[in-house]
Amino acid sequence: MIMKKEALILDMDPGIDDAVALSIALTRPEFDLKLLTGVAGNVSVEKTTANLLKLAEFFNRTDIPVAMGAKAPLRREFKDASYIHGASGMPGYDFPEITHQPIEADAVEAMYQVLNDAPEPLTIVATGSYTNIALLLNQHPEIKPKIKRLVLMGGSLSGGNVSSVAEFNVFTDPDAADIVFNSGLDITMIGLDVTLKALLSNQSIQDVAKVGEVGKMISGVMTAYNDVEDDGKPMHDVNTILFLLHPEFFTLEDHMIYVITDGPAIGGTIADTQDRWSNGQLNAHVAVDIDAQAFEKWFLAEIPHMNQMKDNPIK
Template identity: 70%
Template sequence: MTPIILDMDPGIDDAVALSIALTNPAIDIKLLTSVAGNVSVDKTTINLLKLTTFFKQTQVPVARGAASPLQKEFVDASYIHGVSGMPGYEFPTVTTQALTIDAVSAMAKVLSEAPEPMTIVATGSYTNIALLIQKHPDLLNKIKQFVLMGGSLSGGNVSSVAEFNIFTDPDAAKIVFKSGVPIVMIGLDVTLKALLSLHTIDAVASLGEAGKMLHQLMTAYGDSEPGGKPMHDVNTICYLLKPEFYTIKDYWVDIITEGPAAGATIADTQNRWSDGKINAKVAVDIDTETFEKWFIEQIPVMNQYLESTV
């Protein structure tokens, strides 16, 4: 099993990613942390608890994270993810609570106690991770890698150049990319290709209670492209489990933090200013048919997990 810390802002595509991560036997979630992003941190925290309750994984600790970016004003994406962040399905009543310590303290505790360096997966803005780097630089050697949903080399989705997670807190992203920790950047270059067709989304509805829940969330999702809906954050979990689906290139990536290009991820694709240095493995392509097939195969796994915990 791969032990991970999962930092999220659910959010519909986060919820789909977490559903896979909570039930796949190859992944061991040691900590879930929330951050303000798609909706407020109060809502993203309760959404994490809703999903751990739904999948009877209440033993997985949840910690509340940053309520706002490091410097800029917080603006959510409720116009895409709905007011609650996870509309469309009536989740069971949450009976658990988040930890009494904050996300950064919880991350530090898990890392310090881990026998081996751990992967941190982030599907929201990187505010919590940046604060971890600033407050606990002594723990960087306990981080194996960051697997990040965010960024783009080919254009943005909140401006002509900026992807939402990076745009939400570009100052945090800059700290993360300068940290020296190995990074896998999974951005819009692949997530806008890894679409679930409307036919697939409709078919999921008949695949047990997990399929019903996911179908209702996905049909409420305001993000769509010609050919289907992108489940951006699912790609982080897919990469952990099936890295062979992705074409990866090594680049030095920098973050623009100010001006009209704030939130842009700039890669030195021509080796003009990085002196050959590399700080990120960037996903630039994906086997889309295999991704969609793999996704459908995850739904029976979720239902088997639900049935085994009844």
């Protein structure tokens, strides 16, 4: 039986955990990657786009177009997270110089064209701020029927990582997040409620380095990653790819999510669990729990697969 691949656009800001998520996506036969787009987030958009190109070349996947997107949030001043991800966004491994370039179209126009030309609606996975997607929806609202669903890394119902309530991706551009959550699209929110449980242990990071060049690269960037929990390092963005492959690992609840766009709680994602404001409306499937042991077992099994696929790329 021929497996039908899921067609994807990946909108990212690599960033170390984005880089690991992309590494898996580039090597899984279940996915048909149509476009990679960079956005300002963990580091500048010039650097995030360069990192997309580096990884596409590392895995011999230069067949996938790469487009540069928004340089700053819709209304706020841009502030990166280089204190977590390093100046380049992907320290810890010596990537060769880039030999190919982004396409001429910017991320919004490239997404519009790919969606418009697709015979069936596509899934968009976003692991950075949602600025590119918000711009797409504002500039081309007619494209919504061509978006099958959004799988978003971001948000939290249980507390933040850049403030007491806000997760980084939403905090970076809360106005964009507000547009996205009010878009009426099918949204799955993979936030800190699960990503802070999906940890890669320090021992596993060391062990991964022994599994070929891919293991060396993954271990190198993860070692340089300054996002640390007591039991290991969180793999935030990897959870979006895991969700597409193994949704059974996750517990989801449907909620009405409101994004706070001003004041001390800016960037917060609030679920109206008591239905005080939403009148029964729901706008997101929210991941609230994960099988953390299954996550790490799955992730470690991906490393030898990625190493094999590096020299036998999917075309």
